[in-house]
Every structure is written in C-alpha cells, then in structure tokens.
Amino acid sequence: MKDTTKRSxxxxxVGTGPAGAILGYELARKGVDVLILEKERLPRHKPCAGGITVKTAKLLDFDIRPVARDVVHGAKAVYKGNRAFSRSYTKPLVYMVMRDEFDYLLAxxxxxxxxxxxxxxxxxxxxATAPGVNIVTTxxxxxxxxxxxxxxxxSTVAFNLGLMQGxxxxxxxxxEISVSSQRLVQWERLMGLSLGHIRGGYGWVFPKKDHLSVGVGGPLRQAKRLKSGYRALLKSYDLxxxxxxxxxxxxxxxxxxGMAIQSKQCLLLGDAAGLVDPLTGEGIYNAIRSAQIAAPIISQCLQTDNVDLRAYEGAVDREIMPELKVARGLARLFTWLPWLYFGAIEKSDRLWRACCRVLRGEETYATIKQKLEPFDGLFDLLSI
Ligand SMILES: Cc1cc2nc3c(=O)[nH]c(=O)nc-3n(C[C@H](O)[C@H](O)[C@H](O)COP(=O)(O)OP(=O)(O)OC[C@H]3O[C@@H](n4cnc5c(N)ncnc54)[C@H](O)[C@@H]3O)c2cc1C
Structure with missing residues (x-):
C-alpha cells in the first residue's frame, strides 16, 4: 500500500485523464516517484464520444478490450439528412468505450x-517561482x-503559468441515448457520421452495447447552432x-x-496543451502520445538534476504538430466543401480504405497529402 500522507x-x-494516467504509468515504470492528483472522485464521468481508434490502442502495451463495449468496422454516413451510404472494412477501426471505465483502467x-x-x-x-513547485489543493x-x-x-496549470492564452x-x-434492443442490433460494429448540419463540424452515433452515444462538434463560433444540429442529427438517424x-x-x-507548453519546471500534456485533432476532434491519441514523449525527458531531467523542459516542447513540435497542421488544412477544406468529402468517400473505395488506414495508424494525413501531389501545395496554404 502506497503512503498517501507523503507531501513531497x-x-x-494534475489530472487522471488519458494524458495524466499514462504519464503516471510511464514514469512509475521508470522508478520515478510520482503523484497524480485528480479533482473528481474516480471513476468519473467525462463528456466524450468514447471512440478509441485502433492507432490509439496500438500506443498502449496493455489490452483495452476488457472495457470496449463494441468494435466498429464500418460507418453509416449521412449528408444533410437526405443522402446516405454505408461502408465497412475488413479490420477493426475504433473501440467504443465509456470514458469513466476507460480512464479508470488507465488510472x-x-x-x-x-x-x-x-x-x-x-x-x-x-x-513555480521556487526551485521546485508548490501546489495547494482543496x-x-x-x-x-x-x-x-x-x-x-x-487547465488550471496552464492558467496559473500564463500559458496557452489565445x-x-x-x-x-x-x-447517451437509450434505444430498444432491436435498434441497438442495427448499430452493432457500425458508427454513424453525419455531415452538413454544422458548418465545419459533424455529428456521430457510437454504439455502446446497451445504448448509443450521440453528439455533434464543430468550431466554437458554431456553438449556438449545436443544439439545432443535434436535433437534425437525431432526425437523420430516426432517433x-x-x-x-x-x-x-x-x-x-x-x-x-509556437505556443509554449512548458515553463520552468512545468509542462502541459494532452488537452491542456491543445493537442486535439482539428479535423476529427480526436484527442486521446495525442494525450497519450504527449505523455509518452514527456516521460523519458522528465526522467532524464531528474537524473541529471537539470530541469529544462524545452526538449519536450521541441519533441511535440516535431512529432505531433506536423500531423495537426495537415489536419488544420483538411479541416478548412471540410468547412467550405463538406459535400466534397462526403461524395469523394461515397464514390471512392480507395479513399475510404485510406481513411480506415489512418484510423488504424497504418497511414497518416501527411502520407495522404503526399499522394495528392501536385495539389499538396494547396494544403500547405490551407494549413497556415
Ligand atoms: C463531446 C466530445 C467528444 C469527444 N470524443 C472523442 C473521441 O471519441 N475520441 C477521442 O480520442 N477524443 C474525443 N474527444 C476529445 C477527448 O475527450 C480529449 O481530447 C481527452 O479527454 C484529453 O485527455 P486529457 O487526459 O488531456 O484530458 P481529460 O480527459 O479532460 O482529463 C483531465 C483530467 O483532469 C482533471 N482535472 C481538471 N482540473 C483539475 C484540477 N484543478 N485538479 C485536479 N484535477 C483536475 C479532470 O477532472 C480530468 O479527470 C471528445 C471531446 C468532446 C468534448
């Protein structure tokens, strides 16, 4: 039993979402003396669709299937409630979890x-003005x-350090939507993706065995339209x-x-560092990636007694940001031309398979962009 009366x-x-739990996991395995503080009582609810892409699961060296409520192999896509198509893939694409269960497993x-x-x-x-950091909790x-x-x-940490402003x-x-067992059967192994209701955003239906998780997301400037978009999404899928x-x-x-994610003896990870994919809203992948990037750097700082976390920010800029930059270009194009995405995936089996490979971590946005040569320069312009 660990001593929870220790104060140093x-x-x-701070936080036991995927970023905090995996940083704690990685550091503890390196023998680092680490404490994780969580404001909620665990397991805690988190508003999230709970889609864990196969590429995310591949980052972990333990099995998440015990908390997977379904494994999606395909999609039912709808555009503005009137055009629709379904597609499937031969391999798993996304594990469907409830975040209280998934995050508790990581913790x-x-x-x-x-x-x-x-x-x-x-x-x-x-x-953080002292050589170490003093923290006051409830x-x-x-x-x-x-x-x-x-x-x-x-993030309270970002706010206190004056990071991530703007x-x-x-x-x-x-x-969560409760539906009959006959309806649930129709959603087994399938996710719903709905385009055209919110500019720059989309809606989803994710199967969770005994219910469906249904949501919409988009840029903050569309916040006022989220509720009407949500109603339109429910109508599209007859829910x-x-x-x-x-x-x-x-x-x-x-x-x-270029936005600082470290200062003195402090660093930010996951959502606190703003590492959400601007095209899909997926954030768990980079929450875990940032923790895995940070752990060896932190461990080395402690060993050498030289706390300089700029190497962490540099590694995030090299290893995570290029993919998010391409995602931003794709998101801009998606905002203007959602029907183009819908039509292209509806008609092209090659493009559908490429999207599936991205979800599985076998391909990246960057590799797809390269294949779009000579139009790849357009994405560079859109990604600025
Ligand atoms: C509607 C919606 C749907 C989404 N769907 C998906 C999806 O399907 N797949 C996907 O990959 N991503 C999805 N995301 C994004 C995903 O939820 C986040 O990117 C992910 O949770 C980030 O993990 P994190 O560990 O950085 O932060 P979090 O999961 O937010 O964890 C932060 C933790 O810190 C704790 N905390 C906060 N303040 C304090 C404090 N002062 N003291 C102590 N503890 C504190 C919180 O209680 C929380 O437990 C979705 C987001 C939204 C909003």
Whole structure:
C-alpha cells in the first residue's frame, strides 16, 4: 500500500485523464516517484464520444478490450439528412468505450506500476517561482521538482503559468441515448457520421452495447447552432423519439506550433496543451502520445538534476504538430466543401480504405497529402 500522507514528490501530475494516467504509468515504470492528483472522485464521468481508434490502442502495451463495449468496422454516413451510404472494412477501426471505465483502467495501470493517485483532490494554486513547485489543493499542500498539467481543456496549470492564452477552441455536445434492443442490433460494429448540419463540424452515433452515444462538434463560433444540429442529427438517424440522458458540452482545444507548453519546471500534456485533432476532434491519441514523449525527458531531467523542459516542447513540435497542421488544412477544406468529402468517400473505395488506414495508424494525413501531389501545395496554404 502506497503512503498517501507523503507531501513531497519528484513529479506531480494534475489530472487522471488519458494524458495524466499514462504519464503516471510511464514514469512509475521508470522508478520515478510520482503523484497524480485528480479533482473528481474516480471513476468519473467525462463528456466524450468514447471512440478509441485502433492507432490509439496500438500506443498502449496493455489490452483495452476488457472495457470496449463494441468494435466498429464500418460507418453509416449521412449528408444533410437526405443522402446516405454505408461502408465497412475488413479490420477493426475504433473501440467504443465509456470514458469513466476507460480512464479508470488507465488510472489502475498507473497505480499498479507504482504511481500514487489521490482523487477528490483539486489543484487550486501553483507557485513555480521556487526551485521546485508548490501546489495547494482543496485538502492539502504538496511540493514537486516537476509539475505536469494534464488537467484538460480548461487547465488550471496552464492558467496559473500564463500559458496557452489565445488558444482556439472547438466545442462538442454529447449525450447517451437509450434505444430498444432491436435498434441497438442495427448499430452493432457500425458508427454513424453525419455531415452538413454544422458548418465545419459533424455529428456521430457510437454504439455502446446497451445504448448509443450521440453528439455533434464543430468550431466554437458554431456553438449556438449545436443544439439545432443535434436535433437534425437525431432526425437523420430516426432517433428523435428516444430518451436523451446527460446532454453535456465541452471544449476541444487546438494548439498552434509556437505556443509554449512548458515553463520552468512545468509542462502541459494532452488537452491542456491543445493537442486535439482539428479535423476529427480526436484527442486521446495525442494525450497519450504527449505523455509518452514527456516521460523519458522528465526522467532524464531528474537524473541529471537539470530541469529544462524545452526538449519536450521541441519533441511535440516535431512529432505531433506536423500531423495537426495537415489536419488544420483538411479541416478548412471540410468547412467550405463538406459535400466534397462526403461524395469523394461515397464514390471512392480507395479513399475510404485510406481513411480506415489512418484510423488504424497504418497511414497518416501527411502520407495522404503526399499522394495528392501536385495539389499538396494547396494544403500547405490551407494549413497556415
Ligand atoms: C463531446 C466530445 C467528444 C469527444 N470524443 C472523442 C473521441 O471519441 N475520441 C477521442 O480520442 N477524443 C474525443 N474527444 C476529445 C477527448 O475527450 C480529449 O481530447 C481527452 O479527454 C484529453 O485527455 P486529457 O487526459 O488531456 O484530458 P481529460 O480527459 O479532460 O482529463 C483531465 C483530467 O483532469 C482533471 N482535472 C481538471 N482540473 C483539475 C484540477 N484543478 N485538479 C485536479 N484535477 C483536475 C479532470 O477532472 C480530468 O479527470 C471528445 C471531446 C468532446 C468534448
């Protein structure tokens, strides 16, 4: 049993979403003395569609299938409620999870690896002016040599350090929908993707075995249209008469290269660092990637007793941002021409298979962009 009365750690991680849990897991496995602080009582609810792409699952060295409620192999796509097509793929594309169950699995892995985790402990104040970091929480005070902010889209750590100001946000609205077992059977192994209701955004229906997760997302400037878009989405899939449970919205933060994600002895990961894909709204992949990039750098800083986290920001800029830059170009094109995407995937089996390979991590936006030569320069312009 770990000592939870200890108040001083090498590393304190704020937040036990995918970024924080995986950073705790990776650091603990390296023998680092790490504490994770979580403001909610675990397991906690998180407004999210709960789609874990196969490429995300491949990042982990443990099996997430015990918490997968379904495994999607295809899509039913709808455009403005009147054009529709269905497509399937031979291999799994996306695992469907409930975030309370998925995040709790990751938190448990971190604990088993040796991280100390205290929930119901909100970080309120941070003072990083000393050689270490002083942290005041709802019930205690802690000190750390390094502080990692994995505390999501409205990061207290980023706010306290004056980082991520002026970041762009997307927004998503999500609810669980209870439907009959006959309707559920029709959604097995299939996700719904709906285009054309929200400019620059889309809607989804994700099967969760005993219910459906249904939501819409798009740029923040479309926030006022989310509810009408949500109603249109329900109508498109003939789900209007079903009961909607827990309709909630949440931000999707999108960083631009050059925005600082570290300062002194502190760094930001996942949503706190704005690493959401601006095209799809997928954020769990980069939450985990950023944790895996940060862990060896943090560990080395501790070993050499030289805390300089600029290497982390440089690695994120090299390893994550190029793909997000192409995604931004694709998102711009999608905002203007959603029918083009819909029509292209409807007609081209090659393009559908390329999209499936992206979900599986066998191809990237960047490799697809290269194949679009001589038009790839257009994406460079759109990605600015
Ligand atoms: C509607 C919607 C649908 C989405 N669907 C998908 C999807 O299907 N697939 C996908 O990959 N991504 C999806 N995303 C994005 C995804 O939810 C995030 O990118 C992901 O959760 C980021 O993980 P994280 O660990 O960085 O942050 P989070 O998962 O947000 O975790 C942050 C944690 O920090 C805790 N915390 C916050 N403040 C404090 C504090 N002061 N002290 C202590 N703890 C604190 C929070 O309670 C939380 O547990 C969706 C987002 C939205 C809004």
């Amino acid at each position: 750690y090498d590393v304190i991680v 448990q892995r971190a604990r088993e690896a040796g991280a100390v985790l205290i929930d119901d402990e909100k970080v309120c104040e941070i003072d 019930h205690n005070a802690f000190t750390a040599r390094i502080l990692a902010g994995a505390d999501g889209a409205r 970041i762009n946000f997307g927004i998503g609205l999500e609810a 209007e008469s079903h009961s909607v449970i827990r309709l909630k919205s949440h931000y999707l933060p999108v960083r631009r290269k």
